[in-house]
Amino acid sequence: MSAGNMRLTLKVWRQSNTDTKGGFENYNLDGVSPDMSFLEMFDILNEQLIEENKEPVAFDHDCREGICGSCSMFINGQPHGPLKGVTTCQLHMRSFQDGDTITVEPWRAGAFPVIKDLVVDRDGFDRIISAGGFVSVNTGNAQDANSLPIPKENADEAFSAAACIACGACVAACKNASAMLFVSAKISQLALLPQGQAERSIRAEKMVAQMDAEGFGNCTNTHACSAECPKEISFENIARMNREYIGAKSSSKVL
Amino acid sequence: MATSSRLDARIPQGSLEDKWEKYKSSVPLVNPANKRNIEVIVVGTGLAGASAAATLAEMGYKVKAFCFQDSPRRAHSIAAQGGINAAKNYQNDGDSVHRLFYDTIKGGDYRSREANVHRLAEVSGNIIDQCVAQGVPFAREYGGLLSNRSFGGVQVQRTFYAAGQTGQQLLLGAYSGLQRQVGMGTITMYNRHEMLDVVKIDGKCRGIIARNLVTGELERHSAHAVLLCTGGYGNVFYLSTNAMGSNVTAAWKAHKRGAFFANPCFTQIHPTCIPVSGEHQSKLTLMSESLRNDGRIWVPKKQNDTRAGNEIPEEERDYYLERRYPAFGNLVPRDIASRAAKERCDAGYGVGSSKLAVFLDFSAAFHRYGQGEANKNNITNAPESQILEWGKAVVKEKYGNLFDMYKQITGEDPYEVPMRIYPAVHYTMGGLWVDYNLMTTVPGLYSLGEANFSDHGANRLGASALMQGLADGYFVIPITVGAYLAGEIRTGHISTDHEAFVQTEKEVSDRIQKLITIQGKTSPEVFHRRLGKIMWDKCGMARNEKGLKEAIVEIRALREEFWKDVKVMGKIGDFNPELDKANRVADFIELGELMCIDALTRDESCGGHFREEFQTEEGEALRDDENFMFVSAWEHIATEKWELHKEDLVYDNIKIAQRSYK
Numbered sequence: 001m002s003a004g005n006m007r008l009t010l011k012v013w014r015q016s017n018t019d020t021k022g023g024f025e026n027y028n029l030d031g032v033s034p035d036m037s038f039l040e041m042f043d044i045l046n047e048q049l050i051e052e053n054k055e056p057v058a059f060d061h062d063c064r065e066g067i068c069g070s071c072s073m074f075i076n077g078q079p080h081g082p083l084k085g086v087t088t089c090q091l092h093m094r095s096f097q098d099g100d101t102i103t104v105e106p107w108r109a110g111a112f113p114v115i116k117d118l119v120v121d122r123d124g125f126d127r128i129i130s131a132g133g134f135v136s137v138n139t140g141n142a143q144d145a146n147s148l149p150i151p152k153e154n155a156d157e158a159f160s161a162a163a164c165i166a167c168g169a170c171v172a173a174c175k176n177a178s179a180m181l182f183v184s185a186k187i188s189q190l191a192l193l194p195q196g197q198a199e200r201s202i203r204a205e206k207m208v209a210q211m212d213a214e215g216f217g218n219c220t221n222t223h224a225c226s227a228e229c230p231k232e233i234s235f236e237n238i239a240r241m242n243r244e245y246i247g248a249k250s251s252s253k254v255l
Numbered sequence: 256m257a258t259s260s261r262l263d264a265r266i267p268q269g270s271l272e273d274k275w276e277k278y279k280s281s282v283p284l285v286n287p288a289n290k291r292n293i294e295v296i297v298v299g300t301g302l303a304g305a306s307a308a309a310t311l312a313e314m315g316y317k318v319k320a321f322c323f324q325d326s327p328r329r330a331h332s333i334a335a336q337g338g339i340n341a342a343k344n345y346q347n348d349g350d351s352v353h354r355l356f357y358d359t360i361k362g363g364d365y366r367s368r369e370a371n372v373h374r375l376a377e378v379s380g381n382i383i384d385q386c387v388a389q390g391v392p393f394a395r396e397y398g399g400l401l402s403n404r405s406f407g408g409v410q411v412q413r414t415f416y417a418a419g420q421t422g423q424q425l426l427l428g429a430y431s432g433l434q435r436q437v438g439m440g441t442i443t444m445y446n447r448h449e450m451l452d453v454v455k456i457d458g459k460c461r462g463i464i465a466r467n468l469v470t471g472e473l474e475r476h477s478a479h480a481v482l483l484c485t486g487g488y489g490n491v492f493y494l495s496t497n498a499m500g501s502n503v504t505a506a507w508k509a510h511k512r513g514a515f516f517a518n519p520c521f522t523q524i525h526p527t528c529i530p531v532s533g534e535h536q537s538k539l540t541l542m543s544e545s546l547r548n549d550g551r552i553w554v555p556k557k558q559n560d561t562r563a564g565n566e567i568p569e570e571e572r573d574y575y576l577e578r579r580y581p582a583f584g585n586l587v588p589r590d591i592a593s594r595a596a597k598e599r600c601d602a603g604y605g606v607g608s609s610k611l612a613v614f615l616d617f618s619a620a621f622h623r624y625g626q627g628e629a630n631k632n633n634i635t636n637a638p639e640s641q642i643l644e645w646g647k648a649v650v651k652e653k654y655g656n657l658f659d660m661y662k663q664i665t666g667e668d669p670y671e672v673p674m675r676i677y678p679a680v681h682y683t684m685g686g687l688w689v690d691y692n693l694m695t696t697v698p699g700l701y702s703l704g705e706a707n708f709s710d711h712g713a714n715r716l717g718a719s720a721l722m723q724g725l726a727d728g729y730f731v732i733p734i735t736v737g738a739y740l741a742g743e744i745r746t747g748h749i750s751t752d753h754e755a756f757v758q759t760e761k762e763v764s765d766r767i768q769k770l771i772t773i774q775g776k777t778s779p780e781v782f783h784r785r786l787g788k789i790m791w792d793k794c795g796m797a798r799n800e801k802g803l804k805e806a807i808v809e810i811r812a813l814r815e816e817f818w819k820d821v822k823v824m825g826k827i828g829d830f831n832p833e834l835d836k837a838n839r840v841a842d843f844i845e846l847g848e849l850m851c852i853d854a855l856t857r858d859e860s861c862g863g864h865f866r867e868e869f870q871t872e873e874g875e876a877l878r879d880d881e882n883f884m885f886v887s888a889w890e891h892i893a894t895e896k897w898e899l900h901k902e903d904l905v906y907d908n909i910k911i912a913q914r915s916y917k
Contacts, residue, residue, distance in 0.1 A: 004533075033533055036533070036535045043535070044535065049824075050822065056825075060325060063499075064537060064538045064540075065334055065538075066660065066663075067420065067422075067423055068333050069326075086663060115469055116829075116830040119325075125326065126444070129430070130438035133431055133434065135389050135390045137388045139309070139310040139313060139733065140730075145343070145383045149399025150395055152399065156395075158392040159394075159424070162392050162417075162424060162427065163420065166326065189392065190390050195390045196390050
């Protein structure tokens with residue numbers, strides 16, 4: 001149906017494992033269709049490599065519909081490539097031209113060590129959530145869901161922050177490899193909702209402390225994170241996080 | 256016909272309404288001091304797994320959780336779009352536990368178990384309470400209360416939602432509960448680990464063999480109970496709405512160790528997916544059923560009409576669902592909507608370049624909502640173009656992310672031209688057979704969520720998968736697992752040096768070794784695609800005896816070819832996605848054979864299982880309650896050999912009828 005006719009040169013980062021030095025490899029690829037997603041283009045590349053008895057390129061991917069947050073390619077110097085508000089799996093080859101050379105790298109950040117090729121270790125994000133990204137409510141203790149009305153605008157704003165998919169593009173986009181957009185999105189979501197109030201201060205303190213412990217950098221207000229975020233998480237969340245954090249620190253009970 | 260003696264569903268006595276309440280207050284308990292010494296393994300961290308792991312840890316059990324993704328938050332529940340049902344009756348439209356129970360049994364075409372479904376309906380309200388308490392940002396009305404919408408097969412509004420990202424928000428809620436316990440040290444989380452076998456000692460499940468997908472090492476993990484929350488097997492069709500990694504391996508290994516597999520041929524083909532665009536396609540994308548609240552489905556009245564959708568005048572359109580099913584219209588259940596689309600396309604009325612698509616059109620909704628906005632603002636003379644603009648803004652708020660996704664994938668703007676949609680594999684109602692306690696036929700081995708079979712019969716209603724996953728994890732298993740674990744308080748820690756662990760690990764290791772040493776010519780991906788084609792053509796939306804018999808022969812040949820000719824690159828002791836995939840495809844091939852055998856054995860049509868030989872004059876599914884009102888539970892005997900066990904389905908509380916949505 002759509003036997004494609006785009007020809008591309010791919011410059012792809014190859015690295016055997018965390019401890020080995022990596023480097024770029026060039027691959028020529030024919031028969032790419034503009035209807036393919038970027039990852040389907042990589043599927044074709046990998047089939048070609050297997051034919052040639054070469055090891056395929058490792059990359060993280062799963063849902064391929066822009067919601068699981070697995071895919072994580074740094075394409076021509078931009079996380080998830082040139083389009084705004086789109087993950088790599090939803091980027092289609094119609095965004096490129098026949099004859100293009102495309103450079104593909106993993107996320108670059110000290111706190112995201114490369115596991116292999118384009119696959120990085122993002123466990124730090126899980127540890128930040130473990131530090132405080134929750135409401136401490138055990139199953140079975142909840143009151144009726146409609147007993148606490150929440151103004152629609154607050155619910156909507158909390159939802160916008162909660163839409164984060166933890167892909168790590170914010171970290172990859174930032175020259176300081178800061179994770180503040182990711183952390184602030186969760187802090188904001190819960191600070192905006194009545195359910196999050198009881199632990200509001202301690203949450204901000206603990207999540208920020210874990211973020212620092214993981215080795216993520218600081219924010220210098222260049223806004224690259226929200227510009228590159230596939231879910232367009234607002235930069236305002238970082239301002240809110242800073243207010244939450246300062247408020248928490250000024251009355252801190254944490255030693 | 257009588258239920259096989261090997262299948263005891265352990266349904267509590269008493270009236271349907273009282274069973275669960277009575278059961279809860281009489282089930283054996285494990286005291287807090289003993290819980291600390293009891294270990295539970297949870298495989299899979301979607302809605303069922305994450306909620307179960309978090310809740311069991313809160314109760315005091317020692318939990319180990321496993322997922323193959325790099326984070327538990329990425330399990331495929333995250334992709335569920337439309338919503339979650341609950342019998343809250345917040346809309347005052349006559350909803351009740353009984354009505355949700357009834358709709359689910361009817362929607363499942365009378366092939367699900369009454370007691371399980373009633374319990375599901377009973378706990379549905381608690382799920383919403385729990386999620387709101389966790390900070391899940393459901394959609395709300397201006398008064399601050401929760402908003403609801405309708406889904407297929409239902410005439411009330413009981414679906415709670417968070418834009419088109421309900422699964423994401425619910426999973427992040429369950430995940431936050433899980434990570435909280437990880438932080439407290441009560442759950443040990445194993446990311447990038449895949450379960451490759453179940454370990455049995457003296458007939459009981461005592462642990463698993465898992466593979467660390469980063470290092471390739473095999474690991475032994477023991478526990479007093481193992482919960483498989485590993486999702487469905489729709490990827491047996493290669494193309495489906497499932498995530499690329501979704502697989503049957505954990506459930507299949509359990510099956511081969513003695514867990515019966517129930518109703519494997521019951522698969523759900525979802526009517527509203529983005530059509531296939533070419534050979535390169537790796538997966539299909541769903542457009543949420545919620546769109547059928549406002550979108551109208553149609554095809555041209557003329558065959559082979561090549562005009563663009565918006566150029567075809569109103570009187571030349573056939574709104575075939577509204578025509579055939581006036582009572583439910585565009586909101587008929589999924590199996591019916593899918594078959595109706597296939598019928599129109601097969602008859603030559605399909606649209607788009609492949610002719611395998613129908614239109615899902617929002618122009619009426621744009622007009623209706625736009626007019627509503629005009630009325631709200633007392634504007635009586637607005638031009639139609641302005642009304643449509645207002646209407647589009649309202650639709651954007653409801654479904655904006657879905658419209659964006661459609662545009663991104665197809666390159667067409669659904670605000671301007673109707674969407675093109677076609678059915679695609681989405682969900683599997685079949686799965687591991689479980690009793691009322693969610694225990695499989697292997698003592699100590701449980702199955703939750705989509706991985707089990709119990710609640711959706713032959714067809715699942717929209718927004719009920721999220722409900723079932725969270726019901727099983729938050730509210731059912733924490734109670735029912737006690738019935739078994741109360742007998743395990745004297746067992747003590749189970750050593751992984753036991754011969755059974757050594758032997759099982761060796762079997763897993765031998766298989767991996769074999770996969771990588773074949774060094775044939777064909778990649779696992781190619782085998783997967785070939786399997787998918789056989790399954791879709793012969794065990795898909797419509798099946799018949801001849802096709803199924805052919806498929807069984809073809810699949811057996813494919814299996815033999817696979818084990819002679821598969822080509823797996825890379826090394827064993829390494830991060831190696833090709834090896835992971837080869838392992839999964841090998842299991843899918845075996846499952847495909849069983850699905851066809853099951854479909855061939857069931858000489859009737861029901862729900863998603865449509866045998867062409869069994870249909871009414873109007874082309875509706877023709878059930879045979881006299882001979883097939885049972886669950887098919889298959890016991891694995893040997894390669895190409897299974898034994899069928901039947902669990903009779905008894906309906907004491909519902910009048911069986913031909914399912915009608917007219």
